[in-house]
Amino acid sequence: MTHDPTADPGRDPRLAHGWLHTARFLTTAPQLEHLPALEVPEIAFVGRSNAGKSTAINTLTQQKRLAFASKTPGRTQSINLFSLGKQGLTDAVLADLPGYGYAAVPREAKLRWQRVMANYLLTRPNLVAVVLLVDPRLGLTELDEALLEAIRPRVEEGLKFLLLLTKADKLTRAEANKALSIAKLQSAGGEARLFSALKKQGLDEVATLLWRWTHGPAADGGEKEGHGLDPEGPGPEPEPEPLD
């Protein structure tokens, strides 16, 4: 099958999983200005702390400890990039972002992280897609809504968007269906899917979608000039403590 020249990882989940399995750590960036300028398409995994971002990345790439997942909220504290691509050739990048909304984080750090993340989502030139992970038992929180509002103009300009309902294993079938219908309305122009790392639910759909997003006609992220990470300059960046 893998030798079939017509084989398309955008449709064949086995091929998409093979591609995702090539994921390897690229770099970690405590601040935006530490992110390397990249030409390949990038997909960001965002959401509140503990939503399951790192676990989703590990599950999708079939690697146990690629991204740091933990019961302790706030585990991911920097932007971590992972390269994808066969034969060592990077054709896409996944970004695992620190979660937001973790109550124990001081207000100052929270505000700073919100600013960093908004900057990242609005200005990262090679960003082609955003996966917003939401625990359907909590629904969209105020911060999720704010993030959606912030990226809406970019979604209208072609940024791909997926509202991923995580930990679907915690819901009954009826609850899951209801959560999915609500999420479809909330995703405003984007996609919505149920996902469970535990039950391996939704993996095929998400894997093929990630491939199509990074290999489709609009996968170059549009503007390629400059790094464009922070048009207003880095500004004062205080203490390097946890971002979320």
Ligand SMILES: Nc1nc2c(ncn2[C@@H]2O[C@H](COP(=O)(O)OP(=O)(O)OP(=O)(O)O)[C@@H](O)[C@H]2O)c(=O)[nH]1
């Ligand atoms: N039942 C269940 N638990 C999950 C699932 N996905 C993640 N979890 C659990 O949720 C907790 C948080 O997962 P993480 O992947 O670390 O969450 P995160 O969004 O990366 O969190 P931060 O890095 O703090 O932003 C861990 O205890 C995971 O085992 C799932 O699909 N089902």
Ligand SMILES: [Mg+2]
């Ligand atoms: Mg994490």
